[in-house]
Amino acid sequence: MSAAAHSDAVLQVEHLSMRFGGLVAVNDLSFQAREGEITALIGPNGAGKTTVFNCITGFYKPSQGRIALRHGTPEAWADLDALTQSDSRFRRGADGALFLLERMPDYQVTQKARVARTFQNIRMFPGMTVLENLMVAQHNALMLASGFSLLGLFGIASYRRAEEGAIDKARYWLERTALLDRADDPAGDLPYGAQRRLEIARAMCTDPVLLCLDEPAAGLNARESAELNELLRAIRAEHGTSILLIEHDMTVVMEISDHVIVLDYGEKISDGTPREVRDDQKVVAAYLGVEDDEVEEVEAEVGL
Amino acid sequence: MATEASTDAAPAPTEPSAVARSLKDAVLAGLLALGLFLPLIGFQTVTNMRNELVLETRWPLLATIVATIIAGRFVYTLFVYPWLAARAVRPASLRYRLDTKTDEKRITWKTWATLLAAGFVAAYPAMVMVIGGGQGALKWIDNFGIQILIYVMLGWGLNIVVGLAGLLDLGYVAFYAVGAYSYALLAKTFGFSFWLLLPLAGILASFWGLLLGFPVLRLRGDYLAIVTLAFGEIIRMVLINWVPVTNGYAGISGIPRPTFFGLPFNASDEGFAAYFGLEFSPIHRTIFLYYVILALALLTAYVTVRLRRLPVGRAWEALREDEIACRSLGINTTNTKLTAFAIGAMFGGFAGAFFAARQGFISPESFTFMESAIIVAIVVLGGMGSQIGVAIAAVVMIGGTEIMRDLDFLKAIFGSGFDPTQYRMLLFGLAMVLIMIWRPRGLIATRSPSVFLKTRKEVSGSLVREGHG
Numbered sequence: 001m002s003a004a005a006h007s008d009a010v011l012q013v014e015h016l017s018m019r020f021g022g023l024v025a026v027n028d029l030s031f032q033a034r035e036g037e038i039t040a041l042i043g044p045n046g047a048g049k050t051t052v053f054n055c056i057t058g059f060y061k062p063s064q065g066r067i068a069l070r071h072g073t074p075e076a077w078a079d080l081d082a083l084t085q086s087d088s089r090f091r092r093g094a095d096g097a098l099f100l101l102e103r104m105p106d107y108q109v110t111q112k113a114r115v116a117r118t119f120q121n122i123r124m125f126p127g128m129t130v131l132e133n134l135m136v137a138q139h140n141a142l143m144l145a146s147g148f149s150l151l152g153l154f155g156i157a158s159y160r161r162a163e164e165g166a167i168d169k170a171r172y173w174l175e176r177t178a179l180l181d182r183a184d185d186p187a188g189d190l191p192y193g194a195q196r197r198l199e200i201a202r203a204m205c206t207d208p209v210l211l212c213l214d215e216p217a218a219g220l221n222a223r224e225s226a227e228l229n230e231l232l233r234a235i236r237a238e239h240g241t242s243i244l245l246i247e248h249d250m251t252v253v254m255e256i257s258d259h260v261i262v263l264d265y266g267e268k269i270s271d272g273t274p275r276e277v278r279d280d281q282k283v284v285a286a287y288l289g290v291e292d293d294e295v296e297e298v299e300a301e302v303g304l
Numbered sequence: 305m306a307t308e309a310s311t312d313a314a315p316a317p318t319e320p321s322a323v324a325r326s327l328k329d330a331v332l333a334g335l336l337a338l339g340l341f342l343p344l345i346g347f348q349t350v351t352n353m354r355n356e357l358v359l360e361t362r363w364p365l366l367a368t369i370v371a372t373i374i375a376g377r378f379v380y381t382l383f384v385y386p387w388l389a390a391r392a393v394r395p396a397s398l399r400y401r402l403d404t405k406t407d408e409k410r411i412t413w414k415t416w417a418t419l420l421a422a423g424f425v426a427a428y429p430a431m432v433m434v435i436g437g438g439q440g441a442l443k444w445i446d447n448f449g450i451q452i453l454i455y456v457m458l459g460w461g462l463n464i465v466v467g468l469a470g471l472l473d474l475g476y477v478a479f480y481a482v483g484a485y486s487y488a489l490l491a492k493t494f495g496f497s498f499w500l501l502l503p504l505a506g507i508l509a510s511f512w513g514l515l516l517g518f519p520v521l522r523l524r525g526d527y528l529a530i531v532t533l534a535f536g537e538i539i540r541m542v543l544i545n546w547v548p549v550t551n552g553y554a555g556i557s558g559i560p561r562p563t564f565f566g567l568p569f570n571a572s573d574e575g576f577a578a579y580f581g582l583e584f585s586p587i588h589r590t591i592f593l594y595y596v597i598l599a600l601a602l603l604t605a606y607v608t609v610r611l612r613r614l615p616v617g618r619a620w621e622a623l624r625e626d627e628i629a630c631r632s633l634g635i636n637t638t639n640t641k642l643t644a645f646a647i648g649a650m651f652g653g654f655a656g657a658f659f660a661a662r663q664g665f666i667s668p669e670s671f672t673f674m675e676s677a678i679i680v681a682i683v684v685l686g687g688m689g690s691q692i693g694v695a696i697a698a699v700v701m702i703g704g705t706e707i708m709r710d711l712d713f714l715k716a717i718f719g720s721g722f723d724p725t726q727y728r729m730l731l732f733g734l735a736m737v738l739i740m741i742w743r744p745r746g747l748i749a750t751r752s753p754s755v756f757l758k759t760r761k762e763v764s765g766s767l768v769r770e771g772h773g
Contacts (some may be wrong), residue, residue, distance in 0.1 A: 107635055116633075123629040125622050126768075127767045127768030128622065131755055131761065135615075139634065140635075143615045146614050146615055204635055236680035
């Protein structure tokens with residue numbers, strides 16, 4: 001593919017397949033997530049959405065396919081084929097950098113390619129305070145500042161400054177997620193909605209280029225999901241972070257996403273703006289669980 | 305209270321009184337105890353003068369035990385149980401009053417306790433000298449002071465691996481052994497000094513820590529525990545069987561003793577006593593060793609406290625809480641686990657080198673699985689991750705064992721054949737069971753956060769995870 005074809009894409013997934021033994025969870029999936037946009041990945045239960053997430057974030061090694069991410073300007077895409085030919089996992093150039101995520105182990109996807117993620121069933125550090133959770137997220141930056149612990153052990157001034165900077169950043173995200181009052185409380189004590197926000201704040205503390213959210217609105221009430229929409233819009237607008245999200249809550253998807261991809265049985269069945277996707281017969285059929293030609297019949301039956 | 309409850313519930317006149325019920329219960333318990341202890345305690349086989357095995361009976365001891373059980377059960381069912389039941393139904397607000405005490409008040413209390421403890425530990429040899437004098441002091445400093453501090457240090461070292469990183473290591477004694485043999489062999493072969501070999505022993509032990517770390521990286525929970533246990537045994541087996549180097553079961557004797565920065569502790573003219581114009585006494589070395597191990601233990605504590613506030617320490621704790629979340633935040637969990645193993649092992653190695661220098665003789669006997677179990681027990685009883693809890697647990701467990709050697713008055717009660725040290729493991733187990741009942745998360749179950757914005761609030765132990773390997 002030429003550089004122009006990728007243009008404003010930040011994440012480029014091509015021919016991604018993931019097989020578990022005989023089960024094909026994702027089959028030849030290709031899509032793009034554009035820079036500064038909110039891309040939603042939707043589909044019925046078991047469609048393979050979380051599997052795609054796990055492939056992108058390095059938790060699974062895809063059976064096939066290329067997952068490329070760029071930093072910097074779109075010109076960086078020019079190196080894609082050269083990078084694919086080589087054995088390396090990423091390449092940094094004058095225009096930015098290019099990463100082949102399928103070649104990287106999970107922690108490097110976050111550390112080097114700066115892709116952050118949250119989990120469907122919240123994973124925080126319940127026995128650590130909210131602030132500590134956000135400090136752990138800045139591990140790599142602080143590790144460097146502490147001279148891999150050696151300088152930090154002697155309380156060197158530059159490490160203390162770095163730590164204060166990290167606390168400031170944590171404080172900023174606590175403010176944004178309305179968790180500042182609970183900063184010194186254990187994360188396990190937070191109510192469910194606050195835990196969801198904490199996970200997002202923690203992911204943002206890693207300074208991501210791409211933020212992957214796995215069902216961020218699950219279990220939230222109407223007011224909380226409206227607040228979540230606000231937060232995600234603000235992240236996109238103020239930090240330029242591109243967002244990729246899996247979501248079942250259609251009000252969230254329709255309201256905030258710029259671009260929707262629909263999966264069913266591991267295959268892409270629709271790709272477009274929220275409006276286009278909503279009117280797509282295939283999508284309706286997938287959600288109702290019927291064949292395409294029976295859609296009208298069923299719609300009439302359920303009164304759509 | 306139980307009487308009231310029962311008469312309220314069943315006003316029938318046939319209801320037996322609380323005393324009668326307790327009595328019946330106690331007699332039943334006594335019968336059960338009699339059945340159980342008759343073969344265990346009532347009979348004893350001894351070898352007589354003609355080298356024959358004869359059966360002897362121990363009726364008085366059996367009777368004492370059964371009577372104690374009956375009395376205890378009676379008191380328990382009549383008084384303790386109703387009291388506990390009443391306590392359980394009291395409103396929660398009375399038991400757990402909202403903590404209105406200011407943080408500062410508690411902090412001053414803590415500061416005073418810390419200062420007091422530090423003063424006591426620092427002045428301990430002098431205090432014992434004044435009270436016991438001469439020979440008595442030697443025993444108290446060596447058996448209590450040094451012995452306890454070795455275990456405090458081992459507990460703190462293992463605490464990094466088990467308490468912070470949440471990796472259950474049942475073979476910690478292996479690193480203790482590596483440290484001890486490193487010192488013994490290098491000091492005997494090359495004549496290097498204690499102060500040179502101390503860091504070297506630490507480095508060698510942490511190298512073995514890394515070596516253990518690699519194969520167990522993927523293991524979790526029970527599997528990790530089994531492999532670390534096996535690792536400890538492998539090291540011991542090597543020490544036993546590699547006779548040309550380690551001298552096998554016979555062990556290594558004549559290990560050079562540490563000097564006071566070049567001054568040996570002996571009666572010679574170049575010795576420590578002669579140099580300072582003192583009369584020679586073996587207690588000088590003991591006191592010196594006491595302060596060496598105290599400094600080593602404090603070093604362990606200091607490094608651990610500092611590391612907890614550094615990114616690596618936070619990563620250890622995060623690893624204990626949720627490994628997958630760690631990886632999603634860009635933390636290299638492999639390196640994090642390996643550093644935990646290596647640093648924990650390093651302190652084990654320091655303690656081992658000290659142990660060899662103090663004893664002057666080491667053999668594989670000192671590095672059995674039992675030692676690992678004791679160290680793990682200290683960490684678990686103390687409260688995983690808590691420095692003070694571990695120190696208290698070490699004092700109680702090791703000090704308790706040592707004290708049992710001195711309880712001669714018990715012989716007056718149980719007969720001259722009674723050896724209190726034999727009941728050590730029994731009490732050890734009993735302490736474990738009691739702790740598990742009352743403080744399932746250890747003596748000090750709360751976790752102190754490593755960083756805070758406004759107030760440092762202790763994290764309740766029920767939220768802190770134990771790690772899964």
